Amino acid sequence: MRNILIIGAGRSASCLIRYLLKKSHEENFFITIGDLSLESAQKFTKDHPNAKGVLLDIFNEEQRNEAIRSSDIVISMLPARFHMEVAKDCLKYGKDLVTASYISDEMQELDAAVKEKGLVFMNEIGVDPGIDHMSAMDVIDRVRERGGKIILFESFTGGLVAPESDDNLWNYKFTWNPRNVVLAGQGGAAEFIQEGKYKYIPYHRLFRRTEIIKVDGFGKFEVYANRNSLKYQSVYGFNNILTLYRGTIRRVGFSKAWNIFVKLGMTDDSYTIPNSEKLTYRQFVNLFLPYSPTDSIELKLRHYMKIDQDDLIWEKLEELDIFNGKKTIGIKKASPAMALQKILMDKWTLNEEDKDMIVMYHKFGYELDGVKKQLDSNMVIIGEDQVHTAMAKTVGLPVAIASLKILNKEITTPGVLRPISKEVYSPILEELKDYGISFNEYPKKYTGYNPDNVGG
């Protein structure tokens, strides 16, 4: 019997484990789930005969060595910064590895050694990164096989609340790590290419440079730019591409309201607020407003942010109860970002019956036989419940399917990889369809940003 080791039994592991448990009999393997919490490690396995949950601290070298040595393939669902401990042992003991995280520089450095040992270290095989790579390369390779050349690639993903659970003015709830949502876009300007021209948007303007997209049956969404679209030039092999743009999807109107927090400075995570624990929400807001002995915090904010009396943004702010003078932040040494997160979590935490939703949207512009064409493709996945969320499904299933295919030697090309070769993405995309994860394609008239090649 073969052994699969899964390290980390967080929220994203539910669908991964469910898939593998179901296949364990016919495929004849045993699953060991290791986590720092025994309860977490055991919660998905119950009394399944082909699985067990164990206590595993990856910083306990002996424990980690032992667990990895006795497995045939390792799936690391740990936060990205912890993968390297696991990766080094996988290399040492000759085990394949699967992660859903971006390939770090450190991970990339193992490539030659991994190849030499004939191992597969498959990364970036969740949803974003993951399904985005696979679904994009599927179209890109088809265009190339026909002799076409990609001239435009735009790709957007968003983790949102499902329409049936969407009951606030922001049309948003936290379906994933709230901290990442609060800090999104920070750390440098967003860089991309439009019609051959480099474009840069600083963080504090990011949420005012949105674009609108439309998904059949789900209506309109808006998109703000991700930080680094340019690295996809080399990843996808785009030479002289005219437009390259990646972004994050929100419901229309979210970004303009969110920008109020950005402009005030409430998303800053670089310093701590004195006495933050006892600060009321109202006092927190006042930290970012000019002093006045008489004017209300409400009017100061309206004036400072130029919010008209009838602007819906105001209702959005009030809905979050940010002017409450009794509720306190309750976190010691909180940064503004941490305090804001606390306020948002009061209102944006999913209810027990709420479902989440993943939306992905690609635009491909290409030139084929001298004619410019465009193909849009998109995918919408709604979660089953709070355990088998759309996020857990779209992250966990590609990881699970890839892991089994590597175990079964159906994916064999060695190296530190992402799923961009046909050998990898084609069978995985095919199997994902069985789980309702598929893309609708819409041939369009090529628009780009300058279809008539006007001006310069």
Next chain:
Amino acid sequence: MRNILIIGAGRSASCLIRYLLKKSHEENFFITIGDLSLESAQKFTKDHPNAKGVLLDIFNEEQRNEAIRSSDIVISMLPARFHMEVAKDCLKYGKDLVTASYISDEMQELDAAVKEKGLVFMNEIGVDPGIDHMSAMDVIDRVRERGGKIILFESFTGGLVAPESDDNLWNYKFTWNPRNVVLAGQGGAAEFIQEGKYKYIPYHRLFRRTEIIKVDGFGKFEVYANRNSLKYQSVYGFNNILTLYRGTIRRVGFSKAWNIFVKLGMTDDSYTIPNSEKLTYRQFVNLFLPYSPTDSIELKLRHYMKIDQDDLIWEKLEELDIFNGKKTIGIKKASPAMALQKILMDKWTLNEEDKDMIVMYHKFGYELDGVKKQLDSNMVIIGEDQVHTAMAKTVGLPVAIASLKILNKEITTPGVLRPISKEVYSPILEELKDYGISFNEYPKKYTGYNPDNVGG
């Protein structure tokens, strides 16, 4: 004969060296000026019998040891990050040290050892920091001696162009390191206290939260907040101070126009622009604007930044020639900040006959015998020429005077210090008057930000 070693013969050393050369006969000392460039080291000494310029590389241990060992006191005019090499040798060989830089954590750590050896390591004794400390503590100590308590302290400094040389719409030229001007305010929110309330301004709002001050004979100036005012609580011993605010002085209207660059993202120093060398000023501007096949860069910028047709800001931008399609940045791997600096240097570099100006303004609010009072004090210094600038004078003279007093054992309290004790600031301020560096004081009605104690 005693020996004074000056390390670093940059622009700020001119008045320092002139002062010491003049005193060298009556005070009986010899000056050695060490610099990486022999030409620089010798340019201020000429054939003076009591001075010589030598080649000195502080990273050459032997050279450095030898130079420090044979001196009686060391003045380091190096950039702040290079002081530690010198400081450690001063400690080793038992030499006093003077710098005009902020005390770094590393420097502070030497305090106990410096005290044990009975040495004086005097830092922060230029203009800002330096004259600001001394002139502020002079008033603060006078208030305290009379039994008063400081409740408000605001302190502003600016390096500007003198009125007689002020001939552009920005009323600004580079009188010091241009790079620092372009990057000013970055690296975290500005923190201060107003009427007992903490206030934070993020970088991208900093230049829109200015205050106006007025200096007799020089008219109005504006002030934007410095990053960290709060550390002055401990430095000046302010307990429960109501208002504590430090800022940078510009001519009125500068900040609102400068904010256009901030909002566009042109002051970002965190990434490099592809092919920056050949980029025209016009193309540089377009990096930060939305793509359009037809609209002009001018109209895109006006619209994006909401600049009215008749707004003077527009004239300021045009004066800088930023829309020029022929001039190129000419710097390889330039960041936006480096490119912007290049554009500004075309227009804001001092002409040969131009003079610079240093403006300093303090506000002291205090409570004495139950009554709230206020005293404003300010200083304006205009440079003599391009060598003996106001900056070189106000940085160099306090350094020079302090150094001689330490050499003469008039300042003896040992430790890693800044000039905030009366023993130090009082004689130095007195002597600075001989060089025209003095403060005018204006008793005022206390205003603060809430004189009537309204609201809460």
